[in-house]
Amino acid sequence: MAKINLSLLFNGNCEEAFNFYKSAFGTEFTFIGRYGDIPPQDGMPVISESEQTKIENICLPISETTVLMGADVIGYMVQRTIFGNNFSIYIEADSKEEADRLFAGLSVDGQVTMPMSVAHWGDYFGMFTDKFGVNWLINCACQHVK
Incomplete structure (x- = not known):
């Protein structure tokens, strides 16, 4: 069966963002590649010296089946990339404690839109935008949540 992973683009602060995410999830990178x-390659633009240390691809497992990936946009990609709020990363936590831990860790210095609480549909839910402008939704469908 296919699985979905998320890949985020950043404007030069991918490494900073992923170190932050690493601390919140408590996992280790499985890959870090830099443009340098x-x-x-023939036909590809030369990568400037200042862009060679930027992240070309980084992988952070956030569960047994999901990997959060990211990259910095450089050169020609900058013109084609629009940074915006047209998506959210949705995490289904296994427990209220995990939901609280992830919410607390990822929302540091961000903007909380809805604190973790029991939502009208009965799940434990919260949402925020992190300090890098990424929107997150944390949900726990745990039956024991009161």
Whole structure:
């Protein structure tokens, strides 16, 4: 069966964002690639010296089946990338405690839109925008939540 992972684009602060996410999820990167690691290729633009340390691909497992991935946009990609709020990362936590831990860790210095609480549909739910402008939804469908 196919699975979905998320890949986020950043404007030069991907490494900072992913170190923040790493601390919140308590997991380790499985891959970090920088633009300077890419060998020159015919037909591809030269990567400037200032862009060579930027993140080309980073992978952070956030569950047994989901990986959060990211990259910095550089060169020609900057013109084609629109940073906005047209998506949210939705996490279904296994417990109220996990939901609270992730919410507390990821919302540091961000803007809480809805604190964790029992929602009108009965789940334990909260939402916020983190300090990097990424929207998050945390949900726990645990039956024992009161």
